[in-house]
Amino acid sequence: MTEFMTEDFLLHSRTARQLYHGYAETEPIVDYHCHISPRDIAENHRFSSITEAWLGGDHYKWRLMRACGIPERDVTGEESDLEKFTAYAKALSRAPGNPLYHWSHLELRRYFGCRQVLSEQTAPDIFHHCQEILECDDSLRVQGLLQKSRVRVLCTTDDPADDLHWHQVLHDSQFHSARVVPAMRPDRLMHIEGDDFSSYVEQLGESADMTIHTFADMCDALKRRMDVFAEMGCRAADHALDEVVYQPVPAASLERIFQKGLSHKTISSDEREQYLTGLLLFLAGEYRHRGWVMELHMGALRNVYTDMYRRFGADTGYDAIGRCCNIEKLARFLDHLEREGSLPKTILFSASPYDLMALTVLGASFPKEGIASRIQPGVPWWFNDTKQGLLDYLTIVSEETVLGNMVGMLTDSRSFLSYPRHEYFRRILCDWLGNLVECGEFPDDEAQLASLIHRLCYGNAISFFQFPCQ
Known part of the structure; x- marks a missing residue:
């Protein structure tokens, strides 16, 4: 395989x-x-989190999530960053062939060294992995x-x-x-x-x-x-x-x-x-x-x-x-x-x-x-x-x-x-x-x-x- x-x-x-x-x-x-x-x-x-970096203003990802019927509170609303990230992972799992599937995994690898496949099940572990890196690694600030x-x-x-x-x-x-x-x-x-x-x-x-x-x-x-x-x-x-x-x-x-x-x-x-x-x-x-x-x-x-x-x-x-x-x-x-x-x-x-x-x-x-x-x-x-x-x-x-x-x-x-x-x-x-x-x-x-x-x-x-x- x-x-x-x-x-x-x-x-x-x-x-x-x-x-x-x-x-x-x-x-x-x-x-x-x-x-x-x-x-x-x-x-x-x-x-503050990978959710801010990924979902803060990115209407490509919002569009994908809404197409899966995900409530707006999990897209741009009041839910926590972890819940929004997990909701995106859930939507992404349904989207083989969509460039977002490839882009998202490339971003996890290139910036966070994460080779796990993103899914609803793996989302919490990946979120916390990224969170630890964002909090301590200055190379992941914008510059x-x-x-x-x-x-x-x-x-x-x-x-x-x-x-x-x-x-x-x-x-x-x-x-x-x-x-x-x-x-x-x-x-x-x-x-x-x-x-x-x-x-x-x-x-x-x-x-x-x-x-x-x-x-x-x-x-x-x-x-x-x-x-x-x-x-x-x-x-x-x-x-x-x-x-x-x-x-x-x-x-x-x-x-x-x-x-x-x-x-x-x-x-x-x-x-x-x-x-x-x-x-x-x-x-x-x-x-x-x-x-x-x-x-x-x-x-x-x-x-x-x-x-x-x-x-x-x-x-x-x-x-x-x-x-x-x-x-x-x-x-x-x-x-x-x-x-x-x-x-x-x-x-x-x-x-x-x-x-x-x-x-x-x-x-x-x-x-x-x-x-x-x-x-x-x-x-x-x-x-x-x-x-x-x-x-x-x-x-x-x-x-x-x-x-x-x-x-x-x-x-x-x-x-x-x-x-x-x-x-x-x-x-x-x-x-x-x-x-x-x-x-x-x-x-x-x-x-x-x-x-x-x-x-x-x-x-x-x-x-x-x-x-x-x-």
Whole structure:
């Protein structure tokens, strides 16, 4: 009988094992998109228990538990940490094939040296084992976890109006094993139809030390905030788009819509798209000017369960896959930017697995001399970062463009224990490459294979984002 999750887990050939253990395993990590807290890093937070580290804000795990009918008190409610941990273990036991099953066991092994299989029966022993380590081992405080995970660059997700205080604290601190930088995410500006739009615009103006009266003023405020972000090392901006937009209008029409938003007047669907188009065209041009990467996260259908959204808020496990991306609009948007000389390096993510080939082919239609894969598909995101999702990505990207140019894995996580997701990706990558070699579809050239592994695990992300890190 095959042993569960050996050191050769997911590595099914001699070449795969050689590539992973010889090269991929020790490559550093660039986490160019995540949702972890810069404050927790600056304060070197110590987790009170593995339950806090695992279930504190991780809607992946919450979703799994709720799917098993586990009461909310055991998910986010008032039950003890041990009871919540045991409830998660009970749910996990029902989930063979789910990436959480593998991720959770990798995390137990890599951070706690625990090789037991997690189940409802073993949960108490594992919980107490982890508790003892967390209480006495400083390497499992947040900064130690990043160092243990070999994280070299980490991009948090930050609102333009954020004062970046905790990034400044980190910048001035003695913590140097990972470069922690902000990535700008101006999502609150996207919702011109929202009740809090005008108050947020006022907040943005205050953060930029100016008053915003017009759309042009807002653009000036954003430029000022981008200057501050750049001083903190920002190299990327991210946008969550429920759907792709492209409906440009003259500046006068854009201003009229902006004023309606400030005055809390009803915004039509066309006006919303026109405003978003104008805002995104401006922002993309600024990103190009500054050499930043634009990340577009598309295709999510958010907050579908109204009662639970009202109870818990956004990003709590009640989201779904929306419509496929409007590739025609996206092409016109990118082409508009290119014709104006404003198209930045861009990564296209979709929550829909059906978009991957279309996004891959579209990105390859906008080449640029001197830049490898300037517009490229992101690795499988959210519902798709599974074993099969990663295999589909490797196959489609390799067949439709140049796999060796891609920037590799990210966590997109709120958990400091999530870095074994990079290990998961690397094992699947090495197995996929190893299979090509073993089948005679790619040469058994160790130097060439080692170069590919380095680029896809670390090197491409450094060069694409131009992080000052070797």
